[in-house]
Amino acid sequence: MKAATLGLARRVEELLKLKRTMLSRLESRLSRREVEAAKKDHHARRKPRPCGMTIHTGIGCNLGCLYCYVPDMGFPLKPSPYPLSGEQLVYALLSNPYFVPGPQGTLLAFGSVTEPFLEETKERAIEYLKYTHEHLGNPQQLSTKATLSDDEIDLFVKSVDPNINILVTIVTLRYAKLLEPNAPLPDERMAFAEKLARRGISVTLFMRPIIPGITDKEAEHILIKSQEHGIRSVVLGSLRVTPGILRRLEASRIVDVNEIRRRLPRAPRSSGDQVTIIENDLKERIARIARRLGLQVLPSSCSANVWSHKLWCYACKWGPCGDPSNAIGVSRDDIVAAAEILGCNKPRVSIKKWLAELRCKRITRRPDVIAVWLETLIRRSVRVLTY
Numbered sequence: 001m002k003a004a005t006l007g008l009a010r011r012v013e014e015l016l017k018l019k020r021t022m023l024s025r026l027e028s029r030l031s032r033r034e035v036e037a038a039k040k041d042h043h044a045r046r047k048p049r050p051c052g053m054t055i056h057t058g059i060g061c062n063l064g065c066l067y068c069y070v071p072d073m074g075f076p077l078k079p080s081p082y083p084l085s086g087e088q089l090v091y092a093l094l095s096n097p098y099f100v101p102g103p104q105g106t107l108l109a110f111g112s113v114t115e116p117f118l119e120e121t122k123e124r125a126i127e128y129l130k131y132t133h134e135h136l137g138n139p140q141q142l143s144t145k146a147t148l149s150d151d152e153i154d155l156f157v158k159s160v161d162p163n164i165n166i167l168v169t170i171v172t173l174r175y176a177k178l179l180e181p182n183a184p185l186p187d188e189r190m191a192f193a194e195k196l197a198r199r200g201i202s203v204t205l206f207m208r209p210i211i212p213g214i215t216d217k218e219a220e221h222i223l224i225k226s227q228e229h230g231i232r233s234v235v236l237g238s239l240r241v242t243p244g245i246l247r248r249l250e251a252s253r254i255v256d257v258n259e260i261r262r263r264l265p266r267a268p269r270s271s272g273d274q275v276t277i278i279e280n281d282l283k284e285r286i287a288r289i290a291r292r293l294g295l296q297v298l299p300s301s302c303s304a305n306v307w308s309h310k311l312w313c314y315a316c317k318w319g320p321c322g323d324p325s326n327a328i329g330v331s332r333d334d335i336v337a338a339a340e341i342l343g344c345n346k347p348r349v350s351i352k353k354w355l356a357e358l359r360c361k362r363i364t365r366r367p368d369v370i371a372v373w374l375e376t377l378i379r380r381s382v383r384v385l386t387y
């Protein structure tokens, strides 16, 4: 087990200093207007989600997947590249108090509320991958159901973190044209996955959302085909529905919406309310098939990112994930010293399995910022309280 010690506190000090230095270096290259736009952007404020910091490469998506909740979040159907340049995105991330730079820092997840490789957005996506890789070095992951040409693959491979993890989404072979009307066909996605895998890129099958009666019935076929195309791991994910998604799926006349309703823990409360249906039984069944075929079943997208970067994480009950030889050993003293640097006065620490609890007499930095920094560096869940 690796000790976090070089000290954890010294690493925190160095990383905080690095952020300041990089920000002032970038400020000298960007215009005042560019700096202001980057500071106001949500990448400069947002708290990372458990899968890491999601990076928006565009606004809107026109692939028209019937199960997509992005239109219900108010995003347009007509896509456009995200308005920040690559340098501005790096500036925004460095301005974000939660963001920890570097290969052991915040996980970056590209393409959460859009498809990154749309015609309109792929250039921006590759620009963001290149700039964040060159300037920050954080672990990268990208989810897609689109494809790139051979020339674009060359550019992509040259631009990105060599350990990047690509999640290729496939939830049906038979009904893709109906459920994902404008997306490349699953066969094209598989061919794309294979080209990436041949170039040494880590590719994971993203079977999300599992549509009851469709994905579970086709799962074995999808898994076998994926394996034939060089995919070695799979992440399974549940379907989230809004009233709009239920309507669209019902109108398709191929999805049994009554079965989806039966699996709802509660009805959506408003048009934008996303409710995840209960499908642990389907997930377990698909996971059993995947394991039997020799695929690695990962509990979440962050797990695929952690594995492809040979990192280790035990920040939730699904863990530990990743390379056990890189497990991070932490002591109470490590956390106490790092917490003091981060603004926690007279820290008291207790560690239980994947959760560290930190109590501070006074706090000079936002408690959730302290928690996210420690969580990122020790890869455990951290709760910050006062006493």
Ligand code: SF4
Pocket: 061, 062, 063, 064, 065, 067, 068, 069, 070, 113, 114, 115, 145
């Ligand atoms: S590709 Fe993704 S963002 Fe685009 S419509 Fe489909 S699910 Fe939504």
Ligand code: SF4
Pocket: 050, 299, 300, 302, 303, 306, 313, 314, 315, 316, 317, 318, 319, 320, 321
């Ligand atoms: S333990 Fe695994 S699933 Fe949980 S946050 Fe870490 S990488 Fe993700």
